[in-house]
Amino acid sequence: xxxxxxxxLRMSVEEPSSTQxxxxxxxxxxxxxxxxxxxxxxxxxxxxxxxxxxxxxxKQLLEGTHGDNIEEMLNSTIAIVDSVRSAAVPSYxxxxxxxxxxxxxxxxxxxxxxxxxxxxxxxxxxPGVLTSxxxxxxxxxxxxxxxxxxxxxxxxxxxxxSSDELMDVRYVLQYYYYGGSLYAALRNFSRALHFFxxxxxxxxxxxxxxxxxxxxxKLTLIxxxxxxxxxxxxxxxxxxxxxxxRPYGNLLQIAAEEDSEKFAATIAQMTPFLEKxxxxxxxxxxxxxxxxxxxxxxxxxxxxxxxxxxANHLKLSVQEVENRLRRMIMSGDLSAQICKKEGxxxxxxxxxxxxxxxxxxxxxxxxxxxxxxxxxxxxxxxAISLDPKxxxxxxxxxxxxxxxxxxxxxxxxxxxxxxxxxxxxE
Numbered sequence: 475x476x477x478x479x480x481x482x483l484r485m486s487v488e489e490p491s492s493t494q495x496x497x498x499x500x501x502x503x504x505x506x507x508x509x510x511x512x513x514x515x516x517x518x519x520x521x522x523x524x525x526x527x528x529x530x531x532x533k534q535l536l537e538g539t540h541g542d543n544i545e546e547m548l549n550s551t552i553a554i555v556d557s558v559r560s561a562a563v564p565s566y567x568x569x570x571x572x573x574x575x576x577x578x579x580x581x582x583x584x585x586x587x588x589x590x591x592x593x594x595x596x597x598x599x600x601p602g603v604l605t606s607x608x609x610x611x612x613x614x615x616x617x618x619x620x621x622x623x624x625x626x627x628x629x630x631x632x633x634x635x636s637s638d639e640l641m642d643v644r645y646v647l648q649y650y651y652y653g654g655s656l657y658a659a660l661r662n663f664s665r666a667l668h669f670f671x672x673x674x675x676x677x678x679x680x681x682x683x684x685x686x687x688x689x690x691x692k693l694t695l696i697x698x699x700x701x702x703x704x705x706x707x708x709x710x711x712x713x714x715x716x717x718x719x720r721p722y723g724n725l726l727q728i729a730a731e732e733d734s735e736k737f738a739a740t741i742a743q744m745t746p747f748l749e750k751x752x753x754x755x756x757x758x759x760x761x762x763x764x765x766x767x768x769x770x771x772x773x774x775x776x777x778x779x780x781x782x783x784x785a786n787h788l789k790l791s792v793q794e795v796e797n798r799l800r801r802m803i804m805s806g807d808l809s810a811q812i813c814k815k816e817g818x819x820x821x822x823x824x825x826x827x828x829x830x831x832x833x834x835x836x837x838x839x840x841x842x843x844x845x846x847x848x849x850x851x852x853x854x855x856x857a858i859s860l861d862p863k864x865x866x867x868x869x870x871x872x873x874x875x876x877x878x879x880x881x882x883x884x885x886x887x888x889x890x891x892x893x894x895x896x897x898x899x900e
Contacts (some may be wrong), residue, residue, distance in 0.1 A: 544586070547577055551590055561598045568606060568640050575610040584617035592623050602633040606645035612652035621656050628653045628669075633850050647673055647685040658692065658756065663700040667693065674708060674715070682712050688751065690715045694722040695756040698729045699763050721747060725757070734765045735789055766802060773808065773821040781817045792817075 551574045554567055571591060578587040591611045598605070608627055615624035635641060654669030670693040674686050697704040704726060708715060716723055721744060728737050741748070741757050748754040768788060772779055785795045799819060802808035809822040858864060 542581075544578070544581060544583065547574065548586060548590070551587075555590055555594045558594060558597050561600060563594070563598045563605075563607075563638070565638065565640055567594070568638065571607055571610055575614060579613065579617050584614045585620060587614050588618060588620060588623055595627065599627065601630050603636055604632045604634070604646065604649060605636040605638065606641050609645040609648040609652065612649055612656060616652050616656050616659075621660060624653075624656060628656065628665075643676060644683075644685075646676055647683055647689075650676075651685050651689050654689065654692065654696075658696055663696050664702075666696050667700060667702065670696065674712065682715060682718075686712060687715055687718055690719050691722050691751055691753060692756065694719065694726050695753060695760050698726065698760040699756065701763070701767070725760075729760065729764060732764060732768060734761065734768060737761055737764055765798065766807060769798065769802065770808065773810065776821060778818055778820045781812075781819060784819065 551570055554570045558564075558567055571594060574587055574590065575584075578584050588611070591607060591614060595607060595611060598607070611627060612624045615621055635646065650669045650673035654666045654673065657663070657666035657669060670689045673689040674693065676686070694704060725737070725740060725744075728740055738761055741754075741761060744757070745754060748757050765788065769784075772784060772787070781792050781795055785792045788795060790798070796812065796814070799808065799810060799812055803810055803812075811820045811822070812818075813820070
């Protein structure tokens, strides 16, 4: 999916200027909205869904003639959405949805816009195609803390980007940022990592979006939570992101040491900073994960252990250790038995079984996904290989290589004037 998104964006979508980049306020708030553009009636009149009365109503909606009347604004939006009869959505309808999303979010009633956007997506949603309306859906569901309506769209992997004239990199970034935050709220950390990685890998021209900065912050904490190594490859234009998120990089280094006390002390010092970015909850979950990981180390070493000894190793009270063990056993993270009378814990060797129908079905689904992804990658590779821009760049690169001397005919030491000459030739 990462391969499809980045390459489709390079071919069809360009990054807006730095003044157009959205800045998410926190996990559930709307990035700073731009002024909605006016409706181009002439362009929309060619669309089969175009209706002069509806188009005029959309124009009045975007001009803010309803004032602060939420009911009037919602009724106008519903009428505009009901006018759509096919998968081809006119631009004024998309603009109306964006305006409605911003309006209900600012008025702290995002739940009232979910059904409207869901109704439109039920008409125009094409599996595998990402539109700007999808970002509105994820934003409203996250702001309203009603996550299930967005899941049926998020669970569908994206293989192409909509080519409508209003599609912008900003909506792609918002979709993957809000989607990653939504999966993090559901504790589906592998999927959240996937979305944040794509958000960071989206190509841009000159500037780094603030959305990508906050995505990197959450990606760092979730990589600790999931026990996965942070291995996202940032485009060269985004190389400044780790520097902007240096405190999170320090947390990542401390987490690698698996010292829960040191990690807890660092979180305590960073509490105002983490609260400002709405990441304190994720940081506390990361601390809990490190403590659980330390407990699991004893399972691989000991068959049985006194609760007092375990408490001394973890620097916790016996009661806290017992409560932690109970929670881990109840959640299935640990296979053990506690004898409170003797003050002992017995660790069981837990082995996963794969000789069942559920495991076979899961393996079959994974193979089907791999095969379909491979076929999509082949089709995309064939399309990119015929792109005129790519062919021009390849020919220019080959021509430059032909004009440069080979290393055997130029043997310079890597210092002084020779080094400057080599850098000039490169």
